[in-house]
Structure formats: structure tokens, C-alpha cells
Amino acid sequence: MSSEAPKLYVHKPKKAQLKKHLQQLRSSPSPSPSPSPSSSSVPSSTSVIPPKLPPAQPKATQPNESFARRFKFLWPLLLAVNLSVGAYVFMRTKKKDNTEEEVAAVSPSPISLISTVSVEEPVKEREPISLVEQHELYNWILEEKRKLKPKNPEEKKKIDEEKAILKQFIRAKSPPSL
Incomplete structure (x- = not known):
């Protein structure tokens, strides 16, 4: 077995592009058969013509690739941001609850503040209920x-x-x- 790794196509052409290229090759005149290497000592430069394929589309504009796969590097970032915002909101509401309890425990009631600040009014006598x-x-x-x-x-x-x-x-x- 060979020690070479398999070749991966970075810009692999689509089937439709390959069919167009093959049709163009068939319609154009075919090159003459290459002479055998034993018949001439100088190899001919026209013996093998590599097929010219149209340039492949960039990966980002390929329509068959989904949005989630194209931007898969964003998912961990999105998850981290979402968790941090959730934790912030949770801790903020918890902190507000704690401060409200502390303020209520420390500060005197508003009624006692009003009674100490305002002048005490005389109690009004009400009529007796029959x-x-x-x-x-x-x-x-x-x-x-x-x-x-x-x-x-x-x-x-x-x-x-x-x-x-x-x-x-x-x-x-x-x-x-x-």
C-alpha cells in the first residue's frame, strides 16, 4: 500500500459542471493518439492534455450547505453569551430580593417615621353606635x-x-x- 494520504478535493466540481466539460471535450476535436515512449526518445508535450475545469464556487456561496453548518463556529459563542445573560438576570433579581429584605429589616416603618415627624393630632371622638x-x-x-x-x-x-x-x-x- 502507498504511504500517501488520500487526496481531498477542496474545490470538487459538481456533476453538472463535469457533464458540461465532458460534452465540450467530445465536441472539440480529439488529440492524436500519443506515440509510445519506446518509439521516440523525446516525449511529446501534446501527449496528454489535462482537462480544464471551470473554477469551483467559493464554499460560502454554495447553496446546498445549511446556515447552521456554514457558521458552526458561532454556536459555542452564542451558547456562552446566552448562559452569561441568563446568569446575570438571575443573580440581579436575587440580589434585588435580598436588598429589599435588608432594607425592610433595617429601616423603620413609614408609619413610625410619619408619627415622629408630624404633629400628633388629637383623637376625634366618634358618636356611639346604637x-x-x-x-x-x-x-x-x-x-x-x-x-x-x-x-x-x-x-x-x-x-x-x-x-x-x-x-x-x-x-x-x-x-x-x-
Whole structure:
């Protein structure tokens, strides 16, 4: 076996180009048969004419090659950029959550800031609610508690206790003042 590596065609012509070239060779006059090397001591220069093929198209403009294969060097770059942008967005939102929690833990509540800055206003006295209105209010609250759908047994127990207290207020001769 020969030690030569197989020859690779960098600019391999297409079948259509080869057919055109063969048709041109057939239509043109054929060269005379080459004389045998033993008959003459000087080899003739016209003995073998190498076929002239039209230049092949550049690789980038070949229509049969897909876009992904033509720019395959871009895929790792695209993947790296995509991952880095994703990591940046993820860390940025995580950092915002942490800072909001820290600010809430460190800074005093806005209500306390307002109360320390503003002048305290006197508490306004409201008119007392009549017994009839209190009774109606307790009945309304009881109806709303009956409409609630408990999600678990603990919540059901809590609602039942609140309803029992409301029933006591409704039955009492003098309900507690509001």
C-alpha cells in the first residue's frame, strides 16, 4: 500500500459542471493518439492534455450547505453569551430580593417615621353606635362567617369559635360597646 494520504478535493466540481466539460471535450476535436515512449526518445508535450475545469464556487456561496453548518463556529459563542445573560438576570433579581429584605429589616416603618415627624393630632371622638346598629352589625358578621369555606380542620375550628362568640354577643341583653 502507498504511504500517501488520500487526496481531498477542496474545490470538487459538481456533476453538472463535469457533464458540461465532458460534452465540450467530445465536441472539440480529439488529440492524436500519443506515440509510445519506446518509439521516440523525446516525449511529446501534446501527449496528454489535462482537462480544464471551470473554477469551483467559493464554499460560502454554495447553496446546498445549511446556515447552521456554514457558521458552526458561532454556536459555542452564542451558547456562552446566552448562559452569561441568563446568569446575570438571575443573580440581579436575587440580589434585588435580598436588598429589599435588608432594607425592610433595617429601616423603620413609614408609619413610625410619619408619627415622629408630624404633629400628633388629637383623637376625634366618634358618636356611639346604637344597640340596634350593633345587633345588625353582629348579625351581618355572623352571616359572612357562615359563607366562608374552610380549607382545613384548623381553620374550620377557628371560624366555629368566632361564630360562637358572635352568637353570644347577639343573645346578650347588652352587647359590649364598640
